[in-house]
Amino acid sequence: MAEISFPLPDLGEGLIEATVLEWLVAPGDQVERNQPLVEVETTKSAVELPSPQVGKVVRIHGGPGDKINVGEPLIVFEVPDNTAGIVGTVPKEEAPKRRVRLSAVLDED
Amino acid sequence: MSNSTLESSAAARTSKGTPASTTVMSMQQALNRALDEVLADNPRTLIFGEDCGRLGGVFRITDGLQAKHGEQRVFDTPLAESGILGMSVGLAMAGFHPIPEVQFDGFAYPAINQIVCQIARMNYRSRGTMPMPITLRVPSFGGIRAPEHHGESLEALFAHVPGLKVVSPSNPHEAYHLLKYATTRPDPVIFMEPKSRYWQKGEVDTATHDAGGGSPTGAKVMREGRHLTLVAWGAMVARCLQVAELAAEDGIDIEVLDLRWLKPIDAAALAASVRKTRRAVVVHEAPLTSGLGAEVAQLITQSCFDTLKAPVERVTGFDVPYPSGDLEDEYIPNIDRILFGIQRVLEYKRG
Numbered sequence: 001m002a003e004i005s006f007p008l009p010d011l012g013e014g015l016i017e018a019t020v021l022e023w024l025v026a027p028g029d030q031v032e033r034n035q036p037l038v039e040v041e042t043t044k045s046a047v048e049l050p051s052p053q054v055g056k057v058v059r060i061h062g063g064p065g066d067k068i069n070v071g072e073p074l075i076v077f078e079v080p081d082n083t084a085g086i087v088g089t090v091p092k093e094e095a096p097k098r099r100v101r102l103s104a105v106l107d108e109d
Numbered sequence: 110m111s112n113s114t115l116e117s118s119a120a121a122r123t124s125k126g127t128p129a130s131t132t133v134m135s136m137q138q139a140l141n142r143a144l145d146e147v148l149a150d151n152p153r154t155l156i157f158g159e160d161c162g163r164l165g166g167v168f169r170i171t172d173g174l175q176a177k178h179g180e181q182r183v184f185d186t187p188l189a190e191s192g193i194l195g196m197s198v199g200l201a202m203a204g205f206h207p208i209p210e211v212q213f214d215g216f217a218y219p220a221i222n223q224i225v226c227q228i229a230r231m232n233y234r235s236r237g238t239m240p241m242p243i244t245l246r247v248p249s250f251g252g253i254r255a256p257e258h259h260g261e262s263l264e265a266l267f268a269h270v271p272g273l274k275v276v277s278p279s280n281p282h283e284a285y286h287l288l289k290y291a292t293t294r295p296d297p298v299i300f301m302e303p304k305s306r307y308w309q310k311g312e313v314d315t316a317t318h319d320a321g322g323g324s325p326t327g328a329k330v331m332r333e334g335r336h337l338t339l340v341a342w343g344a345m346v347a348r349c350l351q352v353a354e355l356a357a358e359d360g361i362d363i364e365v366l367d368l369r370w371l372k373p374i375d376a377a378a379l380a381a382s383v384r385k386t387r388r389a390v391v392v393h394e395a396p397l398t399s400g401l402g403a404e405v406a407q408l409i410t411q412s413c414f415d416t417l418k419a420p421v422e423r424v425t426g427f428d429v430p431y432p433s434g435d436l437e438d439e440y441i442p443n444i445d446r447i448l449f450g451i452q453r454v455l456e457y458k459r460g
Contacts, residue, residue, distance in 0.1 A: 033254075087167065087213070088255030088434070091305050096351040100448035102359040104455035106336060 001078050006052055008074045011042050017069050018042045020062045025075075029057045033089065037075060040068075054089060055079045130316035137307045139281035140170045142315070143288040144208065148178045151206060154292065156183045158193055158210030158246075167212055168248055168307055190216050194223035194245070198231065201241045208292060210246040214301075215258025217247055221266075228297045229272030243297045244288075249277065250343050250394050251441055252305025254434030261431055262395035264342070267299045268372035268404070275372040277301040279331070279346035281311040283369065286318035290325040301371075303344035327375035330382065334364035337388040337451060340379065340405050342368040345392045345442065352447045361451070371401055379405065380412035387413070390422045390450045392442050397425045419457030424450035 011018060018040040025037050036048040038060070055077030062068045134142070147154050156171055162185040165172030175183040186193050190211050197207040211217045217224070224245070232240045251260030267275045274296055278284035284302070291298040318325055331346060332353050339349040346367045353363040366382050368374065383389045389409050391402035406421035424442045432440050 087259055088253035090308050091252050091254075093309060096355060096444055098355050098444050098448060100445045100452065102356055102361050102448060102452055102455060104336075104361060104452075106361075106455075 001080060003058060003076055003078055004053070004055065005073050005076045007071050008040075008068045009049075010070050011040070011047060011049075012044045015042050015044065015070060017067050020064055020066050020068065021046060022064055023060055024048070025051075025057050025060070027057050027059060031055060031057060031077075049074075053077060053079070127312070128314055128316060131312050131314045133310050134281055134313050135308055135310045136278070136281045136284045136302070137169050139285040139313050140288055140302065141172055141174070142313075143285045143292075144171060144174060145177065147208070147289060147292045148174065148182060151292070153204060154182070154206045154208055155200060156208045156210070157186050157196075159186060159188055159212045161185060161210050166210065168304065170246070170248075170302075170307075171210070190218075190220035191223055194220040194228065197243050197245070198223060198227045198241065201228075201243050202231075202239050206242045206244070206292065208244045208246065210248075212248065213255075213259045213304075214247055214249045214261040214263055217245075217263060218258075224267075224273070224297075224299075225270050229270045232296070233272060240295050241297045242295050244292045244294070244300055245297065246288075246300045246302060248304040248307075249301040250303050250305065251431060251437055252303075252344055254437060256433070257431070260437070262343075262393065262426070264301060264371045264393075265395060265399060265401045265404075267301075268374075268401060272297065273372060274298045274370070275301065276370050277303060277343040278369070279303065279341075279343060279367045280306070281309070282313045282318075283329075283367070285313050285315065286325060287369065290318075301343060305344045306347065309347070326370055328369055328378035329367045330364060330378075331367045332363070332365040334362040334386065336362045336386055337390065337454060338364045338366055338379075338382045338386045339390050339392060339447070339451075340366045340368055340382075340409075341392045342371060343394070345394060348442070348444065349392055349447065352444055352451070355444065355448065356451060361455070363451070368405070374401075374404060374408060376408045376412065379409050383409050383413045384416060387416050387418045388454045389413075389417075390424060390447070390454055392424045392447055392450075394426050394441050396428045397423060398428050400425055419454040422450045422454050 021039040023038050031051045033054050034050045037051050039048050058078045059076040061073050161171045162175045193209050197209045200207045228241050250262050278287045291300050341349045349365045356363045391405045393402050402423040409421050424447050
């Protein structure tokens with residue numbers, strides 16, 4: 001397993017920090033891409049941050065009321081080694097499903 | 110044509126024991142192993158690209174190679190594809206065999222000038238004094254819910270350029286052997302890796318590419334059948350094999366031809382298969398218009414016009430920019446769309 005850290009991004013233009021309002025996930029949670037992770041407040045607005053990736057939450061940084069600087073760690077994910085760093089999602093191998101059936105009179109000429 | 114000889118050869122192939130040289134691995138691991146062996150075999154080979162060195166590639170294809178073969182032979186480049194391919198031209202001129210990577214299909218566009226105007230024609234331009242033995246690895250096609258520029262199918266674009274060869278493996282075994290073969294070629298080869306198949310495992314026999322003595326060039330029959338030929342490459346081969354299984358439930362016996370080499374296309378294999386089945390459907394992820402399916406359909410028509418039971422059908426992506434992940438399943442040919450294509454061919458009536 002590999003750990004991937006997600007630092008607090010600049011949420012506006014030139015903002016330098018944000019205050020944690022509420023964590024929506026906890027260590028141990030399995031999160032999906034775009035799932036809301038945390039609500040933070042900047043000098044401009046309060047926003048929910050979506051998860052940049054799939055993974056298991058290992059650590060979160062800062063509790064409600066704590067300030068986090070842009071570029072400092074916000075959350076750390078754990079992902080399997082063979083998917084670390086990829087852009088996108090590893091496809092699941094599923095049993096083939098069908099709705100269309102074939103019909104034909106095959107004349108063997 | 111008699112099917113008995115084909116069936117008996119198929120039986121001979123499936124009944125043979127698994128050789129000791131066979132291991133089960135993912136396509137990632139198969140490609141990694143091939144590159145490791147290529148670096149060991151040929152001191153002129155170099156691997157480079159964005160994140161290829163220290164990280165081992167975003168898809169882990171070059172994982173561990175820098176540690177094993179050194180920073181002089183496996184290294185990271187700036188985020189500049191024109192630079193990656195431009196450097197490949199210079200290295201090839203200096204006698205190296207570069208194996209560059211562009212991280213995703215859509216990032217080959219910034220390097221098209223280097224690929225088309227230099228790599229493809231330097232040998233021609235120099236009257237054979239500057240061959241371009243370059244193996245360009247391009248993680249290709251869709252299927253991983255990635256953002257824009259990460260799901261493109263560029264085979265028709267590359268295949269259209271004189272001087273380039275284009276190949277795409279469909280499973281770990283083919284990936285291992287086709288990559289090893291491509292890296293021994295004196296010509297530039299665009300190696301299109303089906304990224305949605307990177308994690309699927311399969312048996313890889315490192316000793317023999319084709320136990321039947323087949324060539325590493327040309328197409329390969331992945332399943333034999335009597336009623337219709339499905340032609341595909343890359344990730345669509347696995348899907349077509351699933352479709353063939355489902356069609357068998359309806360009594361339709363489908364042959365699946367893995368085209369493998371998209372330039373040059375194995376016209377003889379297309380002719381041999383469709384002469385037997387008399388019906389063909391081409392499947393690809395790329396958009397329909399001017400896609401490689403048109404070329405395949407024409408080659409089949411030219412050699413089998415007299416015996417074809419129906420026009421060659423195409424089941425493809427749509428003439429739109431590759432969509433975002435949420436719409437991917439609607440874009441890539443799925444099982445039902447391929448079955449509909451087969452049904453259109455089966456029920457076609459002349460006149």
